[in-house]
Amino acid sequence: MTDSNCIFCKIANGEIPSKTLYEDDSFRVILDISPASKGHAIILVKNHAENIYNLSDEDAGKIYVVAKKVAIAMQKVLKCDGMNILQNNGEAAGQTVFHLHMHVIPRYNGDKVQIKWTPQDAAEQISEEVAKEIRETI
Numbered sequence: 001m002t003d004s005n006c007i008f009c010k011i012a013n014g015e016i017p018s019k020t021l022y023e024d025d026s027f028r029v030i031l032d033i034s035p036a037s038k039g040h041a042i043i044l045v046k047n048h049a050e051n052i053y054n055l056s057d058e059d060a061g062k063i064y065v066v067a068k069k070v071a072i073a074m075q076k077v078l079k080c081d082g083m084n085i086l087q088n089n090g091e092a093a094g095q096t097v098f099h100l101h102m103h104v105i106p107r108y109n110g111d112k113v114q115i116k117w118t119p120q121d122a123a124e125q126i127s128e129e130v131a132k133e134i135r136e137t138i
């Protein structure tokens with residue numbers, strides 16, 4: 001399933017050429033066009049899903065296996081010091097392209113990449129009542 005207006009559908013399915021590191025039936029891994037660090041790649045799902053809320057269970061199960069393959073290869077080749085694997089859902093979370101993708105960001109000691117939040121105090125934690133509601137909704 002692809003969306004004819006979606007650029008990542010076109011890239012994932014090979015209609016638009018890309019710098020591909022890996023491809024299988026479900027995913028294409030490409031180099032990010034505006035990398036946060038040397039080697040920054042994104043894993044594109046081939047079946048269009050806007051975000052995690054409508055990703056199939058099958059693709060959800062498989063995407064981390066791909067992330068692991070890429071991370072291990074990058075670690076060996078790039079000799080990076082660390083690796084962030086992350087995925088944004090919704091504008092509020094920083095998503096800018098609304099086709100699910102997972103970032104694989106090699107990290108180097110002293111690099112300028114910022115993936116940090118300021119810890120808030122415990123008052124920000126949800127109440128037991130809300131936690132119960134979430135448990136019952138899962």
Ligand code: AMP
Nearest residue numbers: 030031032033034035088094095096097
């Ligand atoms: P996000 O903010 O999580 O939606 O990430 C979107 C990512 O896609 C950004 O890191 C962009 O640099 C990257 N990006 C956007 N268009 C392209 C493209 N045509 N080829 C490769 N990467 C892209």
Ligand code: ZN
Nearest residue numbers: 006009048099
């Ligand atoms: Zn798409």
